[in-house]
């Protein structure tokens with residue numbers, strides 16, 4: 001059994017908003033136990049576990065008395081997905097004044113197509129080094145200047161400029177620093193492809209993470225013909241990238257040093273590359289499960305506060321110690337459990353929310369945040385009516401903390417709101433401790449930010465009320481040892497008392513936004529402010 005003691009909750013003497021007492025250790029433990037069981041086979045997108053998860057979540061929402069949240073009056077929003085598996089049919093071959101090199105995948109590089117076609121190729125295309133590959137008018141930064149990169153292959157640095165702390169939010173990674181931005185911006189400029197230069201610091205993880213995806217199926221929403229795509233998207237080791245530049249007589253470190261300045265101009269490397277892939281394309285459906293507690297105010301009920309938590313995980317994969325099931329107990333059966341507990345509390349609360357609260361259990365987060373992307377593009381109400389989004393992706397399994405973590409701290413007024421609520425309970429909101437990792441762009445709330453909706457992503461705090469150091473160590477071990485492995489499964493040593501406190505705090509945040517006089521807003525100057 002997961003630990004059931006509630007002693008600490010009483011000992012802290014906290015009284016939360018009416019209704020949130022429905023959030024208990026048991027209400028959290030039950031759904032985790034089911035969703036993370038081997039029966040669900042790791043809830044891989046498009047699998048039987050995917051369908052079973054959705055059926056379970058819908059039945060739970062119905063059982064709790066929530067109404068359907070999808071536009072068609074059901075609990076289900078279909079999410080069409082395109083899977084593409086690219087096999088390298090001819091390896092990356094480069095030619096320049098220094099001779100010719102053939103690079104091997106996945107030792108030197110990996111590559112996949114950016115579009116749903118059976119074959120993709122670079123046929124002796126010129127390579128241009130474009131620094132960070134960023135166009136950011138508000139920072140007076142444009143790496144491309146007047147260079148015409150149409151039909152060319154761009155060699156690009158990961159992350160965003162770091163030399164000047166006043167630019168690109170200093171150490172904090174902005175969306176400009178995410179690898180997906182590099183591909184998107186290159187496609188907008190008509191390039192045929194991109195090679196991202198891998199370094200561990202600029203990625204935030206080792207090259208093995210990239211290699212693990214070599215020739216694996218990648219997922220997208222159906223392609224919109226008006227959105228430009230790349231013939232091939234590639235990612236190369238630092239060593240391979242250095243040799244590629246040297247082939248044209250260039251020193252990659254010297255090129256990178258120039259790229260730290262606004263005056264940087266793209267450099268044609270004098271190198272031509274060939275590469276081709278054969279692609280297997282398939283289409284299938286998954287879905288989001290949507291349920292709501294309707295607002296009680298006749299006017300404000302048309303406005304919506306959204307809570308998101310993804311239910312999918314990695315399914316069945318390479319075994320670890322003989323176990324092939326990636327249960328995803330913490331990631332994110334636990335977030336779904338918190339969502340169900342919040343739905344129960346909200347439905348039963350005597351303090352009815354004035355605005356509608358939408359509970360969105362979304363699919364395909366692990367495949368590229370696709371369920372939330374589809375939802376943000378196909379909201380059940382106009383986007384202006386969606387006033388805020390809170391996201392949960394993993395809850396605190398290690399015991400009560402003084403703090404609660406917030407990814408996206410300071411980006412919008414939800415931070416101040418959460419801080420005020422936390423202070424009421426003698427707690428505080430802890431900003432992201434690893435701002436260079438870009439976690440704000442790596443879970444479902446990001447798709448709400450992209451359509452301008454102020455959002456925040458709650459995480460477990462680290463300031464444990466008891467056994468501070470040992471619990472911090474156990475929490476840190478989750479990321480290094482359990483995260484995205486078959487070992488993320490139910491652990492009888494877990495202590496959900498902290499998760500109860502966190503989820504009750506989130507309940508207050510939801511209710512407070514749902515009843516507030518004013519809409520949440522972005523912090524002036526934030527990268528998403530202009531989208532609202």
Ligand SMILES: [Zn+2]
Pocket residue numbers: 310331332365393394
């Ligand atoms: Zn997750």
